[in-house]
Amino acid sequence: MSVLSVEGLCVRYAGQQNPAVDDLSFSVEAGQTLALVGESGSGKSTTGFAILGLLPAQAQVRARQLAFAGQNLLGLSENALCAVRGGGIGMVFQDALSALNPLMTVGEQIAEAVRLHHPVSRAEARARALALLKRVRIAEAQRRLDEYPHRLSGGMRQRVVIAMALAGEPRMLIADEPTTALDVTIQAQILRLLADLQAEAGLALLLITHDLGVVAEMADRVLVMRHGRCLEQRDVLDLFNAPQHPYTRQLLAACPPVGSPV
């Protein structure tokens, strides 16, 4: 059974003519990475937030099916959704610089995330925060625990954000352009970390990106989106070797040549 299964997802923002997401269907298996690619405004982030039920009130969401681990997410109560967010599906976004509260230490923020999903003592939450920091391979984890976010580099902050996303031991991770704000060497490190974490825990990964180089490196399957619609959805090798849709060919041509997927 798929970890996440989406069928006929439609999202329309109030006051807009065209739907932001139009009849989108896909599924993600445990241990698998599905890449969602497309130009800016094609509805990638909207799809990610729709899955977690986090779109603003003016967005109207419909779907034939939106199921996580066999549980229908549409029509869940706010409390039940809170349990799924972080506890079932973790999410990491683009801008790690502002994804942390400037007034709380790194350890406090991760411990807070732990305690949202596990009824443990403060000391235990702190111990788990430390373990999480080690899991995301932050240098000098013990010392970082008591540091404030502004003392950390962008890459470290993104690691902290990933640690927070993992605090609830989710089975799936949605990563919305997790490396766009970082410089190139750090990007590669964070992507490797995501891949390793995925392999360790058998996470299902929904990777949102417009970087085909990242897709080639990370993804098993690719879904190409434009104007909220799915143009094609295929295994990554097939897509790179024989793109079917003209738009995909255009995308591939616009991207510096990538060799065969690593």
Add this chain to the structure above:
Amino acid sequence: MNLPWRSIPLWLGALCLLAIGVAALAAPVLVGSDPLAMVARPYLWPGQNAAHWLGTDMLGRDLWSGLVYGARVSLRIGLEAGVCTALLGLAIGCLAGYFGGWVDNLLMRVTELFQIMPSLIFTLVLVIILGPRVDTLVLGIAATAWPNVARLARGEAQRLAGMEFVQAARVIGMSEARILWVHILPNALMPVLAMLAMLVGHAILTEAALAFLGLSDPNVVSWGSMIGAGRDVLRTAWYMTALPGLAIFFTVAALGLLGGALNDWLNPRRGGLQ
């Protein structure tokens, strides 16, 4: 985020307030007489009698004793009213700014309603209805001073609500109430704290204004009540009004200096705090 240690206004304000605060706390040690007791001949001018170096009022009560014990009441009313104002404004502003929509509309209409009423008169009416006591004075002052704080906190909460760490908190499954408590309130508190000194000063002045109009707690001496009592003999014995007046002036000026310095430090808009 280092305190501006070299700032002269900060030191001047802090030292001045410290001196007044210590005097207020040490009142029983500093003065021998009850400020409400008639201890000497009335109308003694300052310097006339070594035992009562600041003189006595028209009932023969020691003015030095009044100033020192009055500091207790005036500072207490100022602090309590300042803190109440800040908390009330913070709560209302954060709710309105964070939730937006109809909550914001409703709370902001109420805020405007309070803002268009002349605040001194509104406080006056409240205190007349409830009777002049220390706690009703605090209530009356806080009830009219909060709208400015609420507007500030609302703007701050609106800004914070759009920040990624709030969205990140939702994504890890934090409830709205918890986000408000953990992320919004502490961050919105900073600029409100920077306002606190000003709020305390405002409360002390308002208390004095009410006392001048005869509305003060009859059971305790405050600087305001001393001014109120001295009002009738202002032309012949002006020192009875001038002494507590100076005490208020120095306290509020010190609060102003301290508040300005803290504001520069705490207010994130000026880039002081990372």
